[in-house]
Amino acid sequence: MTAVTTGWPPLADVVGGIREVLDRGGLITCLAHKDADADSLGSALGFALSMRALGREVRVLVPSPVPRLLEHLPGFDTISEDTGAEVEVLFTFDCATIQRFGDKQALVRDAPTVVNVDHHVSNEGFGGINLIEPEASATGQVVYDLLTALGAPITADVATNLYAALFTDTGGYRHANTNETVLRLGADLVAAGADPAWVALKSYNSRSVSRLKLEGIAVANLHTEFDGRLVWSEITQAMLAESGADMMESEGVIDQLQSIDTMKIAVLFKENGPNQTKVSVRTREPYDATTVCIPFGGGGHQRASGAELDESLAVFEPRVLEVARELLRSTR
Numbered sequence: 001m002t003a004v005t006t007g008w009p010p011l012a013d014v015v016g017g018i019r020e021v022l023d024r025g026g027l028i029t030c031l032a033h034k035d036a037d038a039d040s041l042g043s044a045l046g047f048a049l050s051m052r053a054l055g056r057e058v059r060v061l062v063p064s065p066v067p068r069l070l071e072h073l074p075g076f077d078t079i080s081e082d083t084g085a086e087v088e089v090l091f092t093f094d095c096a097t098i099q100r101f102g103d104k105q106a107l108v109r110d111a112p113t114v115v116n117v118d119h120h121v122s123n124e125g126f127g128g129i130n131l132i133e134p135e136a137s138a139t140g141q142v143v144y145d146l147l148t149a150l151g152a153p154i155t156a157d158v159a160t161n162l163y164a165a166l167f168t169d170t171g172g173y174r175h176a177n178t179n180e181t182v183l184r185l186g187a188d189l190v191a192a193g194a195d196p197a198w199v200a201l202k203s204y205n206s207r208s209v210s211r212l213k214l215e216g217i218a219v220a221n222l223h224t225e226f227d228g229r230l231v232w233s234e235i236t237q238a239m240l241a242e243s244g245a246d247m248m249e250s251e252g253v254i255d256q257l258q259s260i261d262t263m264k265i266a267v268l269f270k271e272n273g274p275n276q277t278k279v280s281v282r283t284r285e286p287y288d289a290t291t292v293c294i295p296f297g298g299g300g301h302q303r304a305s306g307a308e309l310d311e312s313l314a315v316f317e318p319r320v321l322e323v324a325r326e327l328l329r330s331t332r
């Protein structure tokens with residue numbers, strides 16, 4: 001990966017501020033993004049467990065619905081549904097925009113102190129303190145750097161969460177963001193107690209029958225254009241009913257689409273409701289996935305991006321596909 005130059009202050013410049021915030025004492029609230037993946041939730045749980053090991057009072061929150069596919073992550077059972085308690089210090093993980101906090105957006109807006117920990121180049125910088133490392137392969141890596149700088153403990157459970165974050169955000173050490181730094185950190189986390197085979201099993205080989213059926217239906221319904229350079233499919237409510245799966249279980253479908261050899265742009269639409277549609281985009285060189293999602297208020301990374309719109313699938317789908325087609329027409 002080429003180094004990204006941004007205006008974000010380095011860890012050395014913000015760690016003092018973060019230490020000050022922590023030294024105030026009191027409850028620390030850790031928040032993941034909506035439809036949390038293992039990077040977001042693993043980062044939140046990893047940070048929380050490290051703080052808890054220091055004797056701090058910590059609460060982990062996720063926007064609804066709780067991502068039960070991640071129930072293997074240590075500390076998952078401590079996730080709180082209670083948003084009643086006053087939020088003083090709020091740490092957010094792997095979230096680039098306030099919109100991505102779903103039903104917890106107000107919490108972020110109203111919290112007196114927000115520490116925004118992330119690796120998205122598109123981060124809005126909504127925190128009072130922003131620790132953004134766009135060159136990091138995963139937010140879990142940023143959390144590791146932060147905990148190390150704070151001298152906070154990396155227990156086996158912390159290591160497992162951070163390892164799961166790195167491992168899945170690199171697609172099991174397969175994506176373009178797999179580099180020497182992340183592999184060395186992976187080894188350090190294994191030394192600290194993470195079990196790589198167990199994390200791999202839980203991350204990629206623990207699917208339910210309904211989930212595999214749903215993948216089968218979505219793959220059977222895939223469309224190709226531009227000699228297979230554009231690959232797209234959809235998850236409709238009818239497909240969920242047919243397979244017996246829920247929308248959470250559609251997470252691996254985009255990986256199937258991007259496994260096609262000719263693929264340059266892979267697009268997956270998810271019909272969340274009559275007027276609620278989500279799109280996930282994956283690309284290969286030289287195409288930028290955010291180019292397809294930014295026109296619809298979304299964003300993410302160069303190779304992986306997404307957007308959510310209050311539109312029906314029938315309305316949203318052709319609009320997104322036209323942007324993808326135009327990208328393929330213009331770059332050749």
Ligand SMILES: [Mn+2]
Nearest residue numbers: 039094139169
């Ligand atoms: Mn991430």
